[in-house]
Amino acid sequence: MANFFTDNxxxxxxxxxxxxxxxxxxxxxxxxxxxxxxIDYAPVDEADAIDNYRRILEIVGDIAANTIAQRAEDxxxxxxxxxxxxxxxxxxxxxxxxxRLGQADLMGFTLPRRFGGLNCPNLIYTIANEIVSRAxxxxxxxFGLQGIAxxxxxxxxxxxxxxxxxxxxxxxxxxxxxxxEPDAGSDLQAVxxxxxxxxGQWYLRGVKxxxxxxxxxxxxxxxxxxxxxxxxxxxSLFITERNPKVTVxxxxxxxGIHGSPTCELVFDDCPARLIGQRQRGLITYxxxxxxxxRVGIAAQSLGIAEAxxxxxxxxxxxxxxxxxxxxRLPAVAEMVTDMKVRLEAARALTYETSRICDLENNNNLVxxxxxxxxxxxxxxxxxxxKHYKRLNGMLTPLSKYYASEMSCYVADTxxxxxxxxxxxxxxxxxxxxxxxxITTIYEGTSQLQVVAxxxxxxxxxxxxxxxxxDEIQYTDPELVELKCKLAEVKEDVLAAITxxxxxxxxxxxxxxxxxxxxxxxxxxxxxFLQQAAGISxxxxxxxxxxxxxxxxxxxxxxxAKHYLATELPQARLNCQRVQSGxxxxxxxxxxxxxxxxxxx
Amino acid sequence: MGxxxxxxxxxxxxxxxxxxxxxxxxxxxxxxxxxxIFNPEDLHALETALDLRxxxxxxxxxxxxxxxxxxxxxRDCIFRGADRAxxxxxxxxAASDTLATSYILSQAVRKLKDVDFVFCGxxxxxxxxxxxxxxLAEKLGYPQVTYLEELLGLSDKTARIRRNVGNGxxxxxxxxxxxxxxxxxxxxxxxAAARRVMKHKKARTRIELEAAAKNALPDASADEREAEIExxxxxxRSRGLMLEQWNLDDIDADLEWCGLSGSPTKVHRVQSIVLTxxxxxxxxxxxxxxxxxxxxLVVDHTLG
Numbered sequence: 077m078a079n080f081f082t083d084n085x086x087x088x089x090x091x092x093x094x095x096x097x098x099x100x101x102x103x104x105x106x107x108x109x110x111x112x113x114x115i116d117y118a119p120v121d122e123a124d125a126i127d128n129y130r131r132i133l134e135i136v137g138d139i140a141a142n143t144i145a146q147r148a149e150d151x152x153x154x155x156x157x158x159x160x161x162x163x164x165x166x167x168x169x170x171x172x173x174x175x176r177l178g179q180a181d182l183m184g185f186t187l188p189r190r191f192g193g194l195n196c197p198n199l200i201y202t203i204a205n206e207i208v209s210r211a212x213x214x215x216x217x218x219f220g221l222q223g224i225a226x227x228x229x230x231x232x233x234x235x236x237x238x239x240x241x242x243x244x245x246x247x248x249x250x251x252x253x254x255x256x257e258p259d260a261g262s263d264l265q266a267v268x269x270x271x272x273x274x275x276g277q278w279y280l281r282g283v284k285x286x287x288x289x290x291x292x293x294x295x296x297x298x299x300x301x302x303x304x305x306x307x308x309x310x311x312s313l314f315i316t317e318r319n320p321k322v323t324v325x326x327x328x329x330x331x332g333i334h335g336s337p338t339c340e341l342v343f344d345d346c347p348a349r350l351i352g353q354r355q356r357g358l359i360t361y362x363x364x365x366x367x368x369x370r371v372g373i374a375a376q377s378l379g380i381a382e383a384x385x386x387x388x389x390x391x392x393x394x395x396x397x398x399x400x401x402x403x404r405l406p407a408v409a410e411m412v413t414d415m416k417v418r419l420e421a422a423r424a425l426t427y428e429t430s431r432i433c434d435l436e437n438n439n440n441l442v443x444x445x446x447x448x449x450x451x452x453x454x455x456x457x458x459x460x461x462k463h464y465k466r467l468n469g470m471l472t473p474l475s476k477y478y479a480s481e482m483s484c485y486v487a488d489t490x491x492x493x494x495x496x497x498x499x500x501x502x503x504x505x506x507x508x509x510x511x512x513x514i515t516t517i518y519e520g521t522s523q524l525q526v527v528a529x530x531x532x533x534x535x536x537x538x539x540x541x542x543x544x545x546d547e548i549q550y551t552d553p554e555l556v557e558l559k560c561k562l563a564e565v566k567e568d569v570l571a572a573i574t575x576x577x578x579x580x581x582x583x584x585x586x587x588x589x590x591x592x593x594x595x596x597x598x599x600x601x602x603x604f605l606q607q608a609a610g611i612s613x614x615x616x617x618x619x620x621x622x623x624x625x626x627x628x629x630x631x632x633x634x635x636a637k638h639y640l641a642t643e644l645p646q647a648r649l650n651c652q653r654v655q656s657g658x659x660x661x662x663x664x665x666x667x668x669x670x671x672x673x674x675x676x
Numbered sequence: 677m678g679x680x681x682x683x684x685x686x687x688x689x690x691x692x693x694x695x696x697x698x699x700x701x702x703x704x705x706x707x708x709x710x711x712x713i714f715n716p717e718d719l720h721a722l723e724t725a726l727d728l729r730x731x732x733x734x735x736x737x738x739x740x741x742x743x744x745x746x747x748x749x750x751r752d753c754i755f756r757g758a759d760r761a762x763x764x765x766x767x768x769x770a771a772s773d774t775l776a777t778s779y780i781l782s783q784a785v786r787k788l789k790d791v792d793f794v795f796c797g798x799x800x801x802x803x804x805x806x807x808x809x810x811x812l813a814e815k816l817g818y819p820q821v822t823y824l825e826e827l828l829g830l831s832d833k834t835a836r837i838r839r840n841v842g843n844g845x846x847x848x849x850x851x852x853x854x855x856x857x858x859x860x861x862x863x864x865x866x867x868a869a870a871r872r873v874m875k876h877k878k879a880r881t882r883i884e885l886e887a888a889a890k891n892a893l894p895d896a897s898a899d900e901r902e903a904e905i906e907x908x909x910x911x912x913r914s915r916g917l918m919l920e921q922w923n924l925d926d927i928d929a930d931l932e933w934c935g936l937s938g939s940p941t942k943v944h945r946v947q948s949i950v951l952t953x954x955x956x957x958x959x960x961x962x963x964x965x966x967x968x969x970x971x972x973l974v975v976d977h978t979l980g
Binding site for chain 2: 077
């Protein structure tokens with residue numbers, strides 16, 4: 077039987093390469109659930125937990141390959157239906173896909189077991205999101221919205237948690253994060269939807285737009301509860317269930333992800349309940365939700381790119397022109413290898429980010445609920461918390477940016493490899509490009525990711541992390557040599573950072589993309605070296621995945637060499653451009669952009 | 677209340693990957709040389725039973741006859757939601773043909789008592805006989821409904837079933853208990869449920885524990901090994917993870933009717949046939965098109 081987990085060498089390799097034991101330890105907090113009465117599926121130790129992760133991903137891979145992928149073309153073709161009464165009928169296949177994922181217990185992926193969840197780390201959820209997205213990018217917009225349940229779990233009171241979370245875990249309900257408005261897109265501080273309180277009951281009034289799965293049963297709504305506070309501090313987060321007081325006014329007609337219903341919602345004095353505290357809606361809760369969602373989009377990007385790449389690779393091999401397969405043509409060979417390198421690069425970065433998220437989240441949980449008695453240990457944990465927070469502040473936007481741009485590139489290049497056939501609807505290549513195209517836009521555009529990431533890069537998080545990577549001692553002389561090359565380019569990046577800091581904020585943002593591109597090349601270069609050596613990260617000494625993966629590690633060495641040979645010159649060029657101080661796009665904008673077109 | 681459904685399932689060689697060693701000298705299938713899978717249509721039989729239970733209440737018991745490795749399909753059934761699973765394993769049952777197999781299964785179903793439904797896949801992909809289901813019905817004295825595509829309704833002790841008859845369908849009503857064989861068009865089998873997988877992945881049959889003990893304690897005495905097996909079995913039992921295992925004595929089978937002695941069928945030869953095709957030709961539905969087609973068929977000696 078086809079399986080999108082077990083047929084993917086790179087995911088299987090990373091599954092063994094990454095230190096899942098460490099993740100299982102922090103996630104299971106002493107494997108206490110196994111001792112809890114009434115819970116009969118908790119792991120007893122690291123090996124048991126890792127075995128569970130593998131089995132869970134096998135189920136995801138099975139459903140993705142044999143059910144979801146088979147239906148993706150029909151779902152893309154038909155889309156969902158808006159009814160006259162403001163309700164939405166999901167495509168029957170979409171509804172059934174969700175039902176099956178629920179039957180497989182996969183809709184409470186990261187929720188605690190006391191609510192019926194699987195208590196999986198974010199990393200395993202990220203892999204699952206990638207696998208589902210490979211089958212149907214648009215389904216991830218519902219499967220991948222489990223961050224809503226996580227947000228409820230993290231910030232709502234026990235009553236709300238007990239009421240909603242078991243239903244999420246059973247797959248009975250799905251959710252939506254209801255944030256965007258016609259005049260509040262990237263700038264959520266401008267949200268206007270009104271929340272008002274009468275006799276102790278909150279009500280919502282107003283319009284929301286571009287709401288993914290807005291027809292879902294449980295809505296988390298960002299609304300202005302403090303009419304006198306005009307910025308983000310006037311916003312609170314509310315929860316409401318589908319009811320006649322909230323209707324779908326419009327379903328968007330989109331370029332891609334047709335299976336994902338994008339709704340315009342009208343709240344007509346809809347009763348709602350407050351999540352957590354007033355005024356923390358945007359600045360605390362939505363920020364946390366968005367960070368998780370960004371990693372989710374990175375995973376979606378990987379899945380779509382994987383699906384596209386497989387067609388391109390196969391076509392280059394089987395299509396014969398000029399007396400042989402077209403992959404023998406240098407230009408095609410370059411496209412194919414380029415796609416694969418970037419795909420694996422983005423996967424390395426995204427999984428690394430997701431892993432650090434797990435370390436950060438679980439460390440925070442310990443500090444909040446079980447603070448160590450020992451003062452030194454408490455201090456160490458607090459420092460760790462700060463370290464992870466800074467690192468994630470850089471890595472999350474970095475992977476969302478890198479993976480989504482990669483996804484568009486791979487989907488686009490696959491069409492190029494297929495040529496005329498790729499442009500036709502006979503192959504799913506064009507669907508993959510349409511689906512991939514949204515990933516650089518929603519959950520914060522690439523440009524906004526760069527704004528966030530470049531601040532991380534300049535804050536010292538990049539330098540500190542790469543210094544840790546530099547400490548890793550390789551025994552293979554080739555890897556040692558490659559590490560030296562990375563160290564040289566790192567100096568260029570640091571020099572560019574110093575230069576940028578001497579300029580104004582507008583130049584920081586103008587140079588942002590180039591600086592981020594240079595930094596990410598160095599970062600990913602290190603990740604490839606670690607994969608080639610079988611070292612799971614700084615501090616690890618033993619080969620992480622034994623003899624079984626020796627050949628694959630050699631392949632990763634070739635990948636590392638190739639990546640450095642192609643990307644480092646580019647990174648250097650980017651640093652030079654940053655240091656040129658060239659700012660015509662700002663200073664001479666009117667001149668260069670020309671007049672605004674006159675509308676007839 | 678509710679209905680007691682028994683589902684007969686089989687672990688089969690993956691016939692998509694047949695190799696040269698697939699058949700032994702004596703003409704029986706060499707299972708060790710082939711990767712094994714859950715017989716596809718049996719998954720649909722299981723789904724029919726699970727769906728019936730979910731809609732009308734009751735329990736689903738899965739029964740498989742086979743070597744120790746067949747425990748895999750039992751675990752798979754439990755992962756997907758079966759309530760109880762039984763491995764029928766006995767060396768004396770080896771080389772049973774459909775007649776002997778249906779006899780053995782009938783003895784097992786009799787032992788289960790109070791059965792309302794027996795579900796089987798239409799046929800297994802190794803023998804492709806489609807005989808075991810119907811033979812089992814005869815041995816049990818149950819009415820049989822083959823080729824189920826949909827269970828339309830169920831009221832007390834009468835089931836209403838739509839069956840596919842090849843060029844159409846018919847709807848039949850039948851009194852329980854009944855044996856039903858299920859087509860792969862009947863439903864889409866549900867996936868394994870993660871929480872059940874995590875709990876039941878450690879479930880074992882006794883014969884598996886015996887094999888594991890043999891590996892783990894190669895130098896131990898028989899008594900020591902037996903003590904270790906019993907200790908593990910007790911631990912598993914206390915957590916509801918011991919899969920049941922029956923032999924021919926447990927089901928009061930007449931040994932004459934089992935295994936080789938109970939099997940009149942002899943396999944003559946197993947042949948691997950690869951069907952190939954090279955493209956297709958479209959023939960226009962005209963006089964000239966037909967003439968052209970006939971000419972081609974004559975040329976390649978299909979006609980004349």
